[in-house]
Amino acid sequence: MNHPIEEHMALISQLYPGAYTQTVPQQGESKSRRRRKKSKSAGENGSLGFKKRKLSEEQVNLLERNFGDEHKLESERKDRLASELGLDPRQVAVWFQNRRARWRNKKLEEEYSNLKKIHETTIVEKCCLESEVLKLKDLLAEAEKDIQRLSERVDGISSHSPSSSQSVGAIDPPFFGEFGIEGYDDDVFYMAEPTYVNGMGWMNLYM
């Protein structure tokens, strides 16, 4: 009694003469693992030469639907699909392998484009932060100039006054009050520890 798959393969051989005839095991022959032999040219063996056959639209549609359900192909499903599609189970397995490879490539491409987007927005963000740093540096320079001017003014006043130490103490608090800073000594911009804001560690380079 013939195996159903072998009967099926015989039917395929009838439907597609010349295609896969090399891979269909003959009566009493053990099933070979290796499929077709590589042919140097299609017409080398005349009508017996291998001709690559494209799967039909319906076959591909059914395969795609099955792939959508589950990317992995168990042996039972492979045989069932093969018989539904009129294909060799090996062809179904190959199709799934190739389809998984295409799926992986697509995934990789998507991942790459997502990373690219993230990189681009990070670059823009970095530029904004850099220009912010420049603005703040300008402000800092201005403030330092103000400090310099005020301390020169204080020096000028104190040189005419006998109680110089008192007047300096009287002038300082209102000056820092202007910047909304209280309780600081003259080292206003000293930072004891590097202050890392989320993802902004690089800012310390400018400090």
Add this chain to the structure above:
DNA sequence: GAGTTCAAGGGTTTACATCA
């Protein structure tokens, strides 16, 4: 004729069976 697509080839790995 160069580039792309896709079924299939071929090598490797893994799981299981058999045997000494």
Add this chain to the structure above:
DNA sequence: CTGATGTAAACCCTTGAACT
């Protein structure tokens, strides 16, 4: 039980025919 050997199938990367 265990290690060696064989076989089948799954997987991955490459190849080559067909198509654009």
